[in-house]
Amino acid sequence: MNTARSYQTTPRLILTALILGLWLIAEGAMAQTSLKINASEGRYRATPSLTVLEDPSHKLGIEEVVHPVNAARFQAAMPDSRTDSLNYSFSGSAWWLALPITLDAAAPGRWLLEIGYSSLDRVEVYTQRAGGGFERQISGDLLPFSERAYPHRNLVFPLALLPGETQTVYIRVTSQGTVTLPVTLWQPEALARFDRNSYALLALYYGMLFALGLYNLLLYMSTRDRTFLAYVAFTMAMAIGQLSLNGFGNQFVWPEFPAWGDIALPVGMALTGLTGSIFVQLFLDTRRTSPYDGLLRASVGLFVIAILLAFYLSYRPLAIFVSLLGVAFSVVAVMTGIHSVRVGHPGGRYYLLAWAALLFGVAIQGLRVFGLVPTTGFTLHAMQIGSALELLLLSFALADRINVMRAAKESADSAALNANNQLVETLRRSEQELEDRVAARTHDLENANQMLLEKERELRRLALQDPLTGVANRLFLNDRIDRAINRARRSGDNVALLMVDLDNFKPINDRHGHAVGDHLLITVAQRIRTVIREIDTLARIGGDEFVLLLEDVREPDSIRGTVDKLMDAIRQPVEVDSGEKISISASIGVAFAPLHAVQTARLLDRADVEMYKAKAGGRNRYSIAA
Numbered sequence: 309m310n311t312a313r314s315y316q317t318t319p320r321l322i323l324t325a326l327i328l329g330l331w332l333i334a335e336g337a338m339a340q341t342s343l344k345i346n347a348s349e350g351r352y353r354a355t356p357s358l359t360v361l362e363d364p365s366h367k368l369g370i371e372e373v374v375h376p377v378n379a380a381r382f383q384a385a386m387p388d389s390r391t392d393s394l395n396y397s398f399s400g401s402a403w404w405l406a407l408p409i410t411l412d413a414a415a416p417g418r419w420l421l422e423i424g425y426s427s428l429d430r431v432e433v434y435t436q437r438a439g440g441g442f443e444r445q446i447s448g449d450l451l452p453f454s455e456r457a458y459p460h461r462n463l464v465f466p467l468a469l470l471p472g473e474t475q476t477v478y479i480r481v482t483s484q485g486t487v488t489l490p491v492t493l494w495q496p497e498a499l500a501r502f503d504r505n506s507y508a509l510l511a512l513y514y515g516m517l518f519a520l521g522l523y524n525l526l527l528y529m530s531t532r533d534r535t536f537l538a539y540v541a542f543t544m545a546m547a548i549g550q551l552s553l554n555g556f557g558n559q560f561v562w563p564e565f566p567a568w569g570d571i572a573l574p575v576g577m578a579l580t581g582l583t584g585s586i587f588v589q590l591f592l593d594t595r596r597t598s599p600y601d602g603l604l605r606a607s608v609g610l611f612v613i614a615i616l617l618a619f620y621l622s623y624r625p626l627a628i629f630v631s632l633l634g635v636a637f638s639v640v641a642v643m644t645g646i647h648s649v650r651v652g653h654p655g656g657r658y659y660l661l662a663w664a665a666l667l668f669g670v671a672i673q674g675l676r677v678f679g680l681v682p683t684t685g686f687t688l689h690a691m692q693i694g695s696a697l698e699l700l701l702l703s704f705a706l707a708d709r710i711n712v713m714r715a716a717k718e719s720a721d722s723a724a725l726n727a728n729n730q731l732v733e734t735l736r737r738s739e740q741e742l743e744d745r746v747a748a749r750t751h752d753l754e755n756a757n758q759m760l761l762e763k764e765r766e767l768r769r770l771a772l773q774d775p776l777t778g779v780a781n782r783l784f785l786n787d788r789i790d791r792a793i794n795r796a797r798r799s800g801d802n803v804a805l806l807m808v809d810l811d812n813f814k815p816i817n818d819r820h821g822h823a824v825g826d827h828l829l830i831t832v833a834q835r836i837r838t839v840i841r842e843i844d845t846l847a848r849i850g851g852d853e854f855v856l857l858l859e860d861v862r863e864p865d866s867i868r869g870t871v872d873k874l875m876d877a878i879r880q881p882v883e884v885d886s887g888e889k890i891s892i893s894a895s896i897g898v899a900f901a902p903l904h905a906v907q908t909a910r911l912l913d914r915a916d917v918e919m920y921k922a923k924a925g926g927r928n929r930y931s932i933a934a
Contacts, residue, residue, distance in 0.1 A: 341384070342474055343493065345419075346412040350498025354407055354421075354491040355393060358385035363402040370434045370442050370478060373404050382406050393424070393490030395682070398624050403487060405479040413472040420499050421477065423463040424490035426555030427573050429623075433465040434478040442478070449570055453563035461507075461555030464499070484623030485573070510554060513696055517547045535590040542583040546695050549576030574630040575618045581630075581637050582611035588641055591659065592648050600644045607637050638671050662701030669694020774848040776826055777833035785847035785855055789908045792845075792859050793901045799860075804867050806856040806874070807897040807915035808836070811927040813852035816890060824884050828892065835877040839870065855912070864900050864932065871896060871930050879928070893928035895919055904933050 343357035359382035361373065372378055385394055385405065396403060411417070423431055430448040437443055447456045447463045458464040469475055481487060494502070521543040528536035551557030552572035562568050585607040588594065594601035614630050621629075645660035653659075672690035675681045772784035780788070792803045810832065817825035829852065836846055836854065845857040856874075861867055875896065881889035897918025905911040914933055921931040 342408040342410045344410050344412070345415050345469075345493070347415045350495035351502070352493040354493050355385065357407060357409075358394070358491060359383060359406045360385040360394070361404040361406070362399075363404060364400070366402045366482070368402070368404065370444075370480075373478060379406075393488055395489070396487040398485070398628055399483075399487045400624070401482075403481045403489075405481070405489070405491070407477045407479065407491070408474055409469060409477060409493070410474040411469045411471050415469075415471055416495065417469050417471055418496060419467045419469055420458065420494045420496055421465045421467050421479075422460070422490075422492045422494055422499065423479075423481075424492060425488040426462050426558060427483070427485050427552065428463060428481060428487070428489075429483040429485070429570065430481070431463050431465075432480040433467075434480070435467060436475055448483075449558055450566050452566055453558050459559070460503075461559045467493075484570075485627050510556060513550075514547060514556070516696065517543050517550075521547075535587065538583060538587040538590050542580065542587050545576060545579035545583045549573060549580050550695065552576055570623060571618050571626070574623070574627045575615060577634060578611050578614040578618070578630050581633055582608060582615070584641070585611065585637065588644055591655070592644060592653055594644065597651060597653065598644055598647055600640055600647065603640045604644065607633070607640060611637075635671055635675075638668075658701050662698045665701060666694040666698030669698075777830050777848050779833050779837075779854075780845055780847035782847065782849045785845065785849065785857065786908050788845045788847075788857055789901075789911065792857060793906055793908070793911070795859070797902055797906065801859075802861040802864060802903060803901045804856075804858040804861045804864075805899050805901065805911050805915045806858065806871065807899075807912070807919040808854040808856065808874070808878075808894050809896075809919050809923070810852040810878075811893045811895055811923070813892065816892065820884065820890070824890070827884060828882055828890065831882050832878055832892070832894075835880065836874060839874050839877050855915075861900070864903065867898060867932070871898065871932075875928070875930065895922040895927050896930035897922055898930060898932040900933065 341357045341359065343352060343354055345352060361368075361378065361382045368378065382404075394405075407421075421433060426449060428448055429450045430446065433445045433447075434442040435445075445457045445465045447465065453459070456463075458466055467477065479491070481489060521540045524536045524539045524543070527533070528540065548557070549572075551561055552569065557572055558566075558569045562572070585604050589601065589604050589608075592598055594604055598604075610633055614626065614633060617629070618626055642660070642664060645656065645664070648656035649660055669690040672681065672694075772781060773779070774781045789803075789805070796803045810828075813825070813828070816828065829848070833846065833848065833854065836856065840846060840856060840858065843859055847855045847857075849855055858867065858870065875894060878892065878894045881891045883889050897915045897920070899905065899911055899914035899918060901911050904914045918931040918933050922929050925931065
């Protein structure tokens with residue numbers, strides 16, 4: 309029995325010894341890289357002392373992390389001591405950092421742990437309690453600013469350390485964006501002194517953005533040149549991106565809107581690219597002068613798509629897409645600037661220098677995001693440095709463009725003035741000659757004009773009048789109908805159109821001859837004129853068809869009295885040269901505008917339809933359109 313128990317106990321002892329050994333190894337590794345703190349310095353760069361553990365599953369908690377098995381898995385965070393931070397690019401893992409701190413007995417116990425990248429989604433800091441367990445602090449751009457443990461644009465955590473002891477601080481980081489971790493330990497007074505300088509520089513930077521934006525807005529209001537407006541939009545978009553990047557936005561502009569703060573960086577950078585593309589097109593007039601206009605227009609479309617995708621994609625693919633667009637646009641903008649210098653575009657040299665400065669910063673930013681260059685103070689703020697230089701140089705570019713355009717305008721004005729003076733002199737010399745010629749021809753022209761006017765009146769009368777009856781013809785009628793319809797639509801009254809067709813006119817014409825037929829038509833026209841008003845129009849449109857246009861008709865039914873009088877007048881016998889009296893009647897169709905039609909052709913057609921209804925009903929009657 310004792311032997312069996314000893315065999316059962318042996319594996320347990322071996323496992324315990326193995327775990328203890330791993331724990332001792334982990335403690336030894338941490339002890340070797342422990343951050344030594346004394347009372348002489350107020351700032352310590354923590355990167356060389358960090359060890360890191362990647363948790364792709366996001367399942368490890370603090371209790372599992374400090375377990376000897378997992379503690380032994382911590383690796384040196386950054387063997388390259390030239391960098392100031394860690395950079396794991398776009399990583400979906402949770403990252404655990406272990407920072408062992410050895411505090412000198414004379415050093416103060418109050419310290420601040422700063423992670424100088426404000427765009428991280430969530431950072432948790434765990435410190436050991438005196439009685440066991442861990443105290444947790446949480447920060448990140450997914451939380452309202454008011455919930456931060458320490459009010460700062462970056463992620464800052466107060467630490468209470470015990471002098472003369474070694475303590476390990478654990479940091480857990482998750483982020484959909486780039487996992488960039490500049491970790492620094494500060495004495496509160498030292499951080500306050502540093503912040504006074506850094507905040508002053510940032511305030512100066514944003515003040516410069518505001519001043520340049522306001523100045524160019526005033527220039528736009530004065531000149532109405534859209535290039536200045538695009539510059540203002542570009543400046544404001546740059547401000548949004550930079551406010552998000554350095555944490556000012558979360559602290560001062562949108563502190564209680566973490567949902568916007570989470571996407572403000574990629575959206576701000578996309579807006580910067582969008583407005584920058586538009587500015588380049590306007591400033592360099594690329595549609596007419598540059599072979600890269602198509603690429604710039606494509607950039608506008610892609611940046612618009614990126615902004616729209618911000619409301620549908622998660623942060624990581626959106627940020628990757630915007631970063632790639634930023635690098636690609638950098639190349640296109642520089643190529644466009646080189647071409648503008650070659651063709652001698654006004655302000656092209658300043659433009660190229662400006663965009664080279666900014667886009668170099670953008671390129672460095674993009675390369676840093678993807679982990680292709682180390683994260684240092686310069687690479688972390690490359691875009692901000694480049695944008696400051698770019699905005700100043702673009703102001704010079706705009707000023708140079710204005711000066712060149714003003715000089716070109718003055719030169720053109722001077723040339724135009726000289727040409728105008730020469731023209732005036734030429735006109736003066738020829739003025740007397742022209743006056744003599746005009747005087748000589750004036751009398752001849754007056755006589756000729758008088759003759760032309762008389763002929764014109766006769767031609768106009770013949771062109772607009774029926775040669776047999778002397779009433780209007782179809783051409784004149786169409787014009788009168790058009791005008792009457794327009795007046796009726798404005799006044800709200802009606803226009804009545806009467807289509808009058810003589811009954812059995814052809815047999816009369818064939819029996820008595822054309823002379824009698826013509827006499828009959830002339831007589832009918834004269835009788836109709838006695839019935840209608842001066843403002844009404846009578847026209848013969850062919851054969852035995854007449855059309856009456858009656859204006860200012862209040863109600864359609866009021867036309868019946870006029871139609872009855874008209875039919876009575878037509879029915880009176882007509883005496884011809886032979887002494888014979890010929891009786892004739894008419895069929896009349898009536899339509900109204902705008903009641904039945906608002907176009908001349910359709911109104912005539914409708915009246916014609918009603919006229920045929922009257923004939924079909926037995927002739928010698930009228931039909932009014934319903």
